[in-house]
Structures are given as structure tokens and as C-alpha cells.
Amino acid sequence: MPVLEQPSDVLRQFCHGDLEAFETLFRLHQNEVYGWIVRIVRDRAAAEDLTIETFWRIHRAHARFDPGRSFGAWARRIAMNTALDYLKSARSETALPEELESPALPDPGISEEIRRKTACAFERLPPKLRIAAALALIEEQPYKEIAEALGISLSAVKVRVFRAVRCLREELRRQGVEP
């Protein structure tokens, strides 16, 4: 396989549907795309499948990509949409994913029951609010970065996080937990 030295050449060739260029970009960005997706879906096997699905969408849309723009940002946006579609289709499943191990509880005031109810409330959030809450409150990503990844404004991210917190508080109260 010829080595594609110039990133701009790789992007141009990718735009024309070149499989080797696509492979180069895949190998460069698969970890980053997976990292974003796993933070949202919180399931390694699902995140791997969704990484493939993301790159499948990228491959299908190669002709629409502008080589003058950042491939990473474009891939991240598609990854977010793929994860969002997954959450929408998997909303009925409310069980806490078992793959990601929980750390030791840092706050002895938070019982196992409250922890379980909080996880349950989080799983019941509407997908768009869940993504905002996962990235902003759990992963503590900068709002600007979240806005870029989701393709929305900074203020829209703040509104989603605010609404997510309000929904979580209401759901926790309904379950008898006073946050």
C-alpha cells in the first residue's frame, strides 16, 4: 500500500472515494471516535459497533466532505448523531450497563440505593439531554467542545444541561430522593 504522506492529499483522495485514504483516516481517528461514543453510550461493545457505523456513514458521505475543513470535527459530529440515534432506539432499556466498572463511592453519604436511583433517572433522560449531561456533568468536557461536537451553540448546550439537571431532580424526587 502506498504511503499517503500529506494529510491534505489523503483528504482529497478520500473525497474521491479512495479506499486507502479512507483506511488511513479510519486508523488515525478510530480511537478518538470510539472515545467520544463510549462516553455517551457507556457500553464498550455497543461503542465499537457504533464506531463502525459512524465510519460507514462517513464513507457513504465522502463526496460531501470539504477537504478544507477538519476531518476530526466532521467525524465527531457524525459520531454524536450515530450515538444519538442509538440512544433513541435503545430508550426502553433502563438497566445500568455493567461493562464500565464503578469506582469506590467517594461520598459515604450516598447510599447504594440512591446511586441506583440516580443511574435509573439518568437512563430515563431524553437522549439529547442525556448526551449533554454525560459530557458536561460526568465527563466534565468544556461546553465549547460539546457545542462543536453536537453542532449547536454554546447557549444551547447550557440550556440542555440545565434542563437535564431539572429533569434529573424531578425524577429523583419522584423516586423519593431529595437531591
Added chain:
Amino acid sequence: MTENEQDRVQQLLKVAMPSCAGHAERELRSDLWPAMLKRLDGAPIDVPWFDWALLGAVAVCLLFSPAAIPLLLFYL
């Protein structure tokens, strides 16, 4: 809602839902390229709806005017 209330919800969330930051979970367990290749190889050919419509229109034309068939073959 005060900032304290938001902080409390965040604290609950962080305890209930562990962050992936810094965990091995954020790293891929294996290269996904072989799986990607399988997906690419197994993908059905994606024909745009416009192509199907064009094919249908040509078929209908040929059905109603068979004399046009030699002309079409000549230009192909």
C-alpha cells in the same frame, strides 16, 4: 435552581455513573479496520432513487415504442 442544587445533582451523577476519563474503557480493545472492511464488503449496492426512476422511464418508453430499441442500442 441554585448552583448548589446543580452541584449536588452533578455529585450524585458522578458517583452513580463513573466517568470514562482516564479509564482503559476509552481505548479500543482492538483495531476495528477488519470489521470495517467486512461491513464495506457486505454492503448492498446503494442505487439512488433517481436512477431507478430513469430506468423505469426508459423501460416504459421502449415498451410503447419498440422501434426505438435499435436506436438505443446504436447509441449505447
